[in-house]
Structures are given as C-alpha cells and as structure tokens.
Amino acid sequence: MSYKNFPMVSRVVFGRGCFNQLEDILAPKRINSKAPFIFFVDDVFKGNAWLTSRIPLSYDDKLVYVSTKEEPKTSQIDELVEDIILSYKDRPSGIIGIGGGSVLDIAKAVAIMLNNDGESKDYQGWDLVQNEAVYHVGIPTISGTGAEVSRTTILTGPERKLGINSDFTPFDQVILDPELTKDVPKDQWFYTGMDCYVHCIESLNGTYLNAFSQSYGEKALELCKEIFLEGDTSDEESQDKLMMASWHGGMSIAYSQVGVAHAMSYGLSYLLGIKHGIGNCIVFDHLEDYYPEGVAVFKQMKKKHNISLPQGICANLSDKEFDIMINVALSLEPLWENAIGKNWKKTITKETLKALYLKM
The missing domain is CATH 3.40.50.1970 (Rossmann fold)
Structure with missing residues (x-):
C-alpha cells in the first residue's frame, strides 16, 4: 500500500x-x-x-x-x-x-x-x-x-x-x-463560507475519509456551524474563525476529496459561467439524497442569513447544453468515487444528473 x-x-x-x-x-x-x-x-x-x-x-x-x-x-x-x-x-x-x-x-x-x-x-x-x-x-x-x-x-x-x-x-x-x-459583501461572505462548509460535508461523508482528513474536516465543520448558526457576521471573532475554517476545510480535502456538489458545480460554471461559491450553494440545495444532514443544516443557515438563491437557471437549456454540463461533471471521476464508491457509474448516469440539474 x-x-x-x-x-x-x-x-x-x-x-x-x-x-x-x-x-x-x-x-x-x-x-x-x-x-x-x-x-x-x-x-x-x-x-x-x-x-x-x-x-x-x-x-x-x-x-x-x-x-x-x-x-x-x-x-x-x-x-x-x-x-x-x-x-x-x-x-x-x-x-x-x-x-x-x-x-x-x-x-x-x-x-x-x-x-x-x-x-x-x-x-x-x-x-x-x-x-x-x-x-x-x-x-x-x-x-x-x-x-x-x-x-x-x-x-x-x-x-x-x-x-x-x-x-x-x-x-x-x-x-x-x-x-x-472586513469589507466582504454579505452574500459573497455567505457563498464563499458555504464553499468551506460543503468541503467539510463532502470530505466527512466520502469513501476516501481517513483520520487525517477527518480531524481537519470536523474542526472546520464545527467552526462553520458556530459562525453561520450562532455568530455575528460582522464581528472580529467570526472573521478569525472563518479564516481558520477555510484553512482546515482546505486541509480536509487535501488528503481526501470533494464530492457531488463540486462535480456538478463545475458543470454549471463551465457552461453558464456561474461562480464557484454560489454554484456550490445552488447544487447543494438539492442534494438531500446524498447529504441529508448536511443539506438540512445548510437550509437553516440560508434561512438565518436571508439568502435567496437563483432559481430556474437550467430551465431553458437545450439537450446539447445539458450534455456539455453533464460531461464536465462526469469527467471528475475521483469526486464521484469519493462520494458514491468504486461502483459509482452504476447509479450516477446522465439521466440522474439531468434530473438534478432540472431542479436548479
């Protein structure tokens, strides 16, 4: 080994x-x-x-x-x-x-x-x-x-x-x-903070998880919950904590991998130019089947901070455009393997992804 x-x-x-x-x-x-x-x-x-x-x-x-x-x-x-x-x-x-x-x-x-x-x-x-x-x-x-x-x-x-x-x-x-x-606009602060939160959820629920990733991921997740469920966005303590959550969240995926939200968010970004943080939020909002607890907490955070995500961004796409997005997402094989396991291709099909994208 x-x-x-x-x-x-x-x-x-x-x-x-x-x-x-x-x-x-x-x-x-x-x-x-x-x-x-x-x-x-x-x-x-x-x-x-x-x-x-x-x-x-x-x-x-x-x-x-x-x-x-x-x-x-x-x-x-x-x-x-x-x-x-x-x-x-x-x-x-x-x-x-x-x-x-x-x-x-x-x-x-x-x-x-x-x-x-x-x-x-x-x-x-x-x-x-x-x-x-x-x-x-x-x-x-x-x-x-x-x-x-x-x-x-x-x-x-x-x-x-x-x-x-x-x-x-x-x-x-x-x-x-x-x-x-200190001057980050509130919605941007939320979307980028959620990138960190999603790192943690995907790392901690992945098949690649090990004690190294887990120790960083758990700390980052704890900090995210303190900041986004209990903290005051403008205070110095929250700024300090989020900077450390970001560091730990990054470390948690260094020795494991991210998962479904990141793979699908890359598709949105490639085709529609949607920025990474907000793209992760748009996707993650619909991933109850993959990360039930994580998505429930995400919805609480979203509500607490009055964040409304764009709706219907995939409503008018052509079949060809769906194919482009889906192919980008499916090409990220390590992410799917981490999320679902070695046999991920049996359950993650083009139809599965299209149905998910249609919800967004």
Whole structure:
C-alpha cells in the first residue's frame, strides 16, 4: 500500500495586521534588483489605499489588478505569463496573489507556468507538472475557498473546467490576516463560507475519509456551524474563525476529496459561467439524497442569513447544453468515487444528473 506524500504550505503567518509583515517576508526572497515581485490583486481593491498603499513595491515590481467577474481561464493565465516573460529579462523573484480564490488560483497557475513549457491547458489534470513553480505567496481577502492551502488551481480551459493538481501548486508562504476580510459583501461572505462548509460535508461523508482528513474536516465543520448558526457576521471573532475554517476545510480535502456538489458545480460554471461559491450553494440545495444532514443544516443557515438563491437557471437549456454540463461533471471521476464508491457509474448516469440539474 502506498500513501500520498503530499506537500503542505511550508510557511504561514496568522493574525490581525500581519499583512504589514509582507515586506520583511519578501525581502530575503528577492533574487536581484532586476527580478521583480509581481502582485496580482483583486480589482475590487482598486482605489482602496487602506490595502494597496501597504503593498511593498520597489525596483521593477509590478502590481496587476485582476478582474474576478469570471472564473480564471487557461487563456488568461497564458496571456499573463507571456506578458511577464516579454516584459522582463529575468524570471520574477516571486508571484503574490492578494484576493479571493480566483486571484489565488491565478497566482498559483502563473507561478507554475513561468517554469513549465507549453500552455496551461496541457497541465489540467493530476500530476502533470514537471518543474517546480516560481516562489509564490497567497494572501486571502475572503475566507472559505481553501485555495490558500490546496494543491490545485481551478481553471476553465477550452475543453473543461479542471485544476492543475500537482505537488508544485501549493503556496510557499501564506499570510492569513482576518482584517483583510472586513469589507466582504454579505452574500459573497455567505457563498464563499458555504464553499468551506460543503468541503467539510463532502470530505466527512466520502469513501476516501481517513483520520487525517477527518480531524481537519470536523474542526472546520464545527467552526462553520458556530459562525453561520450562532455568530455575528460582522464581528472580529467570526472573521478569525472563518479564516481558520477555510484553512482546515482546505486541509480536509487535501488528503481526501470533494464530492457531488463540486462535480456538478463545475458543470454549471463551465457552461453558464456561474461562480464557484454560489454554484456550490445552488447544487447543494438539492442534494438531500446524498447529504441529508448536511443539506438540512445548510437550509437553516440560508434561512438565518436571508439568502435567496437563483432559481430556474437550467430551465431553458437545450439537450446539447445539458450534455456539455453533464460531461464536465462526469469527467471528475475521483469526486464521484469519493462520494458514491468504486461502483459509482452504476447509479450516477446522465439521466440522474439531468434530473438534478432540472431542479436548479
């Protein structure tokens, strides 16, 4: 029996205001004055001096604002990488992502592609990356995705939506400053927090479950229940807890897998461009047959926070469009195996998925 020898983030700093340590953390990693640090920053922070004035730019460092209206695409990664290669003689000293899951995934993917030939779509899948990434740092400004800790970077490619899952994907350094999440809009806070909640439910109810995943998943689930059933969304304690829930939720799937909601949410995202957090919520709302307890608690949380999810998003789709979504979902075989077991193909058919999508 061989066990997964998976990489973890080697350095992490946690605490309110620890973002101010960024300069001290990066300084020893600068290769020379010609090798820049490239900062990818969520464009919601454009004009937000409270955050941007603290980004330590010097020499040829560059700040790039990234729109997160759409999920990251392989073509977008290739353009960003080409731009860096054409703009600088030297490889960057490091890539820093400051934002939500999309921005963190972009930073991870760019760091990988700077040291690997070809196009990023060639690396969508498991363990296809040959060379280690450029030094890269993740700084989440919203909590829940687990992107700060995972070994994948989720990209929408020409053929499918699938991560670059590799040992070279995780960040070398993560800075967890809960203060950076203080201005997240309420619905966004809920959807991204539910991404974490769904990670826990899928991991803890999966066939891949083991004591390692379970210990992280149970802690994250406990924190999610405290935050979303008992806590006050705006208080500092909830911000701190959700940042740790996100970390633990990400760790819980590192050694296991996610399940039905994530597989089907990828289909929605690929065809309709629905963002990951809200996509998970739309799907999970209809998964009583797979996760009865988890869905019941989810509905309680939804009610407590007055969240109304979009309805009828699949009502007017053609058969061809359904097929595209269903094929994307079915291609995520490890997720189905974790959710249902080795014989998942006997029960998870195109008809099963179509009936579920029609409810959404």
